[in-house]
Amino acid sequence: MHRFLVRLLVVLTVLLGVNYVAWRWLESLNWSAWWIAVPLVLAETYSLVDVMLFGLTMWRLKERTPPPAPPGMTVDVFITTYDEPVEMVLGTALAAQRIRYPHRTWILDDGARAPMREAAERHGIGYLTRSADWEDRPRHAKAGNLNNALMLTEGEFMMILDADQVPEPEILDRTLGYFNDRRVALVQTPQWFVNVPEDDPLGSQAPLFYGPLQQGKDGWNAAFFCGSNALLRREALMQLGLVGYVAEVERSVRTALRGSRAAVRRARRSPQAADPTVARLLDEVERATDRAREELEAGRSYSEITYGLRRTVEAAVQELVAADVSALQADLAEIEALGPGGGHGPLTPDEVDRAVARLSTREWSPLGALESVHTVLEAISVERSEEAQPVMPLATISVTEDMATSMRLHALGWRSVYHHEVLAVGLAPEDLKTMLTQRLRWAQGTVQVLLRENPLLKRGLRWPQRLMYFATMWSYLSGFAAVVYITAPIVYLLLGILPVTSLSADFFLRFIPFMVVNQLLFAVAGRGAKTWRGQQYSLALFPTWITACTTAARNVWFGRPLGFAVTPKVKQGSSRDWHLVRPQLVAMSLLAAAAVIGLSRLAVGLNEPLGTLVNVAWVVFDLIVLSVVFRAVRYDGFTGDEEPARPVPD
Incomplete structure (x- = not known):
């Protein structure tokens, strides 16, 4: 009966949500105020996707009875x-x-x-x-x-x-x-x-x-x-480590081959490439690169592939040096920079990527191009000697x-x-400080995984599995939606600008049933679990979620260090760290001021009664949600005098 009720509420939530959001896109957008209307409908669309993913998760909720443990396991x-x-x-x-x-x-x-x-x-x-x-x-x-x-x-x-x-x-x-x-x-x-x-x-x-x-x-x-x-x-983890080892080596080899081809093609633009000897040598290296790529697809040993290509490039470099060294000096500094720390030791995967980026964008002389390709190929470590432990079963x-x-x-x-x-x-x-450190690290790690191994594109996963992982990652984008949900009522109360064409009966007949059924779904799925605090923090921690998304993106895309903060297991000093929730306090101040100004504008006839009522109610809801930060800042830790939370029942 519980599963049937959950599925019924999922279907109703999706139908009502799609009906509401489609109407918002097609009929209610106030294009004269697009700068707030479009962000709001995008935030609502985000929330609808979030609810749909939650509904999909609840569709096959499984309750298990543990089988007995067999003897003899180590x-x-x-x-x-x-x-x-x-x-x-x-x-x-x-x-x-x-x-x-x-x-x-x-x-x-x-x-x-x-x-x-x-x-x-x-x-x-x-x-x-x-x-x-x-x-x-x-x-x-x-x-x-x-x-x-x-x-x-x-x-x-x-x-x-x-x-x-x-x-x-x-x-x-x-x-x-x-x-x-x-x-x-x-x-x-x-x-x-x-x-x-x-x-x-x-x-x-x-x-x-x-x-x-x-x-x-x-x-x-x-x-x-x-x-x-x-x-x-253990067997599963070791398999994972070995598969990951092979995949990492293959990625480095593919990246180097791609960079080799790009560097040679750019070298052809040099005036020296018109020389028959130079053109022949560039042709030989390009053919060797193509042959290496074919051998890679055929499953030949990575070390044999890179060894053969290195020998071809080395021979071409030697012949070019003997023929003409006039362009070499201009390229020496760039070639030296291709190695880690300016040397020629093994390259890490990230260093391979950066080196290949330089190979692919710099205008090389033919000799400089071949020597730089040779440097990168020599530095690829098939043995991953940059790692203390090349096989890494748990993901890093x-x-x-x-x-x-x-x-x-x-x-x-x-x-x-x-x-x-x-x-x-x-x-x-x-x-509060420790809690924020913990939540930031969780969110950063999740967003890093999304950007590096997007589950929607992950080979081997079935589509439901992809969506289950994506649902968790998607939830951390809520910080951006929260900013819009906080801004929209402020805009109306201060300026009288609605993001919808009007607060008509159509709006309420679509919005209210969707919200009611949505909340019913959470309540029924949770079977009475106290989820309100979690819902509060999903909005109230919007600065943490935004910071997590932006810092993780800078780390993945631009190599900015992220660091690893161990969550302290003991209380860290004073709890009265009001500066930690400064963005929330600013948002609450703006919301409260907007409510007062909006009511004043209503009194002098500048705002509509219905619009003011709806947006003041919206402000009150936001303030109730954000008020959780006051309790968090003032919390002095568990003393044992309070009633402790009860464990999750089996």
């Missing part, structure tokens, strides 16, 4: 840490030792702290940290820490826990049975926090996500890894390793499971 429990208090990490590790199913507990200390090592050894807990091989190499934060541990342990399965996530003794008994299905690679359980009061001032609990959303994604085989409280199959393409890893596993045909039972309890941020 399990490593990994507790990841960097700088968390030793006492906290040890408490989690000791709880992990008490897990009933036979296993081995490991502390993965990326901070390489002597007190942490001593505490682990004292209690018979395994201790792992990075070796000297990682010095001066990309570390890849938590993903690198886990990848390092994968190469030093042997368990068939690994339970991953953050330093503050204290597991229940039955966690493996309740999850290992799902791996009876040989295609299951991941079992994810909820994250629930013990230090959160019932009113959840920082929006730390996520009853909608760790519940209907993950259960809905599970129905489409798209429940994804959330970084902690998850059990993974973003500041969060979880979503990209599970998406790649699904693309390889593996299955995932969401088990809706709290089997570990953790610690949520207890101050």
Whole structure:
């Protein structure tokens, strides 16, 4: 009955939403005020797509009963840490030792702290940290820490826990049975926090996500890894690492071949290219490049392909040098810059891209072009020697390793499971600054994955899986829509300009049923879960979402550093950080002032009564939503006097 009601509400929401938004585009746009009318209808269209993706997620909501855990499985429990208090990490590790199913507990200390090592050894807990091989190499934060541990342990399965996530003794008994299905690679359980009061001032609990959303994604085989409280199959991760290794090498080789061809073609524009000897040598290199591309498609060894092309280019360079060195000096500095740090060592994938960009755009002399091509080919590292660990099972393409890893596993045909039972309890941020750091990192990582491996274009995923991943990524674009939703009522109340042609009966007959049914869908799908705080923060954190999108885009497109901020597990100083919510306070001030001015304009006949009433109500709603920041700034952390939140029920 519940599934039928959810599906009925999904159908009604989509029909009413499409009816409303289509009418807005076709009949209600106030083109004389296009500068606010078009952004508003775009924001509404964004929201409709968001609701449709939510409806699709709810369509196949799955509730599971765990099968019994078979005996004899080998399990490593990994507790990841960097700088968390030793006492906290040890408490989690000791709880992990008490897990009933036979296993081995490991502390993965990326901070390489002597007190942490001593505490682990004292209690018979395994201790792992990075070796000297990682010095001066990309570390890849938590993903690198886990990848390092994968190469030093042997368990068939690994339970991953953050330093503050204290597991229940039955966690493996309740999850290992799902791996009876040989295609299951991941079992994810909820994250629930013990230090959160019932009113959840920082929006730390996520009853909608760790519940209907993950259960809905599970129905489409798209429940994804959330970084902690998850059990993974080693075989699946190692396959993922090997496939990723091959793909990365192939991408570098393809990029270099493309750059070689572009550089040679540009070199033909040089006056020297009219010389028969030069033209012949350029022809030979171009033919060798084409032949290398054909061999790549045929599956020939990458090292053989690049070796053969390098020898051809080297011979051509030597002949050109013997014939004419007059243009060489002008190109030497640019050739030197093609190598990493100005040298000729192995190039990372990003350095290959930048080097090829220079190859493809600079006007080279024939000799300079061939020598630069030779430099790039020599620097391609088929062995990925720039990495301390060439095979990286957990994805390293973003500041969060979880979503990209599970998406790649699904693309390889593996299955995932969401088990809706709290089997570990953790610690949520207890101050606004820490919460914002955490949310920003989550959003940045998700947007990085969207820009680097868009699920809509990901080979191997079925279309429902693509849409399930895209739905999560799409949600972080809501910050831009929120700005429009805040601006539109201010514009009317201050200037009397409506983004619609009129607030006619057509508007209300379309808009109100859509909004009512939409809210009913959330309520029924959530089965009474308290989702209001989450809805508040989805709007109130609009500056964080916008920052995440812009910084992630600059990182992916322009190589701007993003960094990795570990979420502190203890309270960070004073909570009275009003500057952290300055954009929200400015927005609230503008909304309140607009309401006062709008009512004043109504009193003197400058605004229409209906338009003023609707927009003042809109302002009041926005203020109620944004008011969550006052409670967040003033929150002094969990004292134990408040009523704690209750765990997600099984």
